[in-house]
Amino acid sequence: MVESSITFLGTSQAIPTAKRNHTAVLMQYKNENILIDCGEGTQRQFRKAHLNPCKITRLLITHWHGDHVLGIPGLLQTLLLNGYSKTLYIYGPKGTSYFIKQIIKTFVSYNTIPLVIKEVSNGKILETKDFVIEASAMKHSNPCNAYSFTEKSRIRLKKDKIKKLKIKDKKDFGKLAEGKNIKIDGKVIKAKDYTYKTPDKKVAFIFDTGLNPNCYKISKNAELVISEAVYLNSEQELADLHEHLTAEEAGKIAQKAKAKRLYLAHLSQRYDCNEDLISKEAKKKFKNVVIAEDLMKVKF
DSSP: OOOOEEEEEEOBOSSOOSSOOSSEEEEEETTEEEEEOOOTTHHHHHHHTTOOGGGOOEEEOOOOOHHHHTTHHHHHHHHHHTTOOSOEEEEESTTHHHHHHHHHHHHSTTOOOOEEEEEOOSEEEEEOSSEEEEEEEOBSSSOOEEEEEEEOOOEEEOHHHHHTTOOOOTHHHHHHHTTOOEEETTEEEOHHHHEEEOOOEEEEEEOSOBOOHHHHHHHTTOSEEEEEOOBOGGGHHHHHHHTOOBHHHHHHHHHHTTOSEEEEESBOGGGTTOTHHHHHHHTTTOSOEEEOOTTOEEEO
């Protein structure tokens, strides 16, 4: 499988702290650099992480609350002034086209980079031969999506066994990798005996939502779940009122989805000096929990 990485550019909730910037996560896969949300100050976080914002290929917007999108005007201007040469694909919930047009009208009115804007809610929003990106509608005070990125399973060669075949025609390697049988000196070499299939590999991003069935659906069998955890159990009424997850609910999502790892982000300033409370409650339901930090890089 291709090695992919996640860089947490911002991990705070609505109010940033000295150590946590507003929400933004960058996922890198092959030539794709996919930014999930773009809170205020994200372009500076790119610099601190030694990442080039001009490599961004796609922006996934979960919803249009300020702490998730106030970095977009600055990011667009940075890309424009640095000669961004790609087309930026922007995906978001209902209203995204209108809000992006207003940003351009207000802040970048004299010029802009090439943009393709797509409003999405449930199901596949992009599929290539290598991966699928899906959206799932969440439960929040305005239209909101969670997203998943899944690297598709692939047929791989059993290198040790392949060496013994002494294949002369390089095209035969490609045929085996496609699951096709080949012939060597008149003998049929069955692809199934010399290949294996890797499993799908998924990462899910869940920010700003009350607990709902789609949380489990978008996270099912994920290698990695990145979830908000704004409240503790003692604040369940507030969590329900503001349609956010408690730490234990985030753990429950990972547990029920049979995920492998859970990273908690979008954390409240209330627990900036006592994050163990958040981790402890999530671990009641799911053991493999990590509190994400700004500029943390995770491979998967």
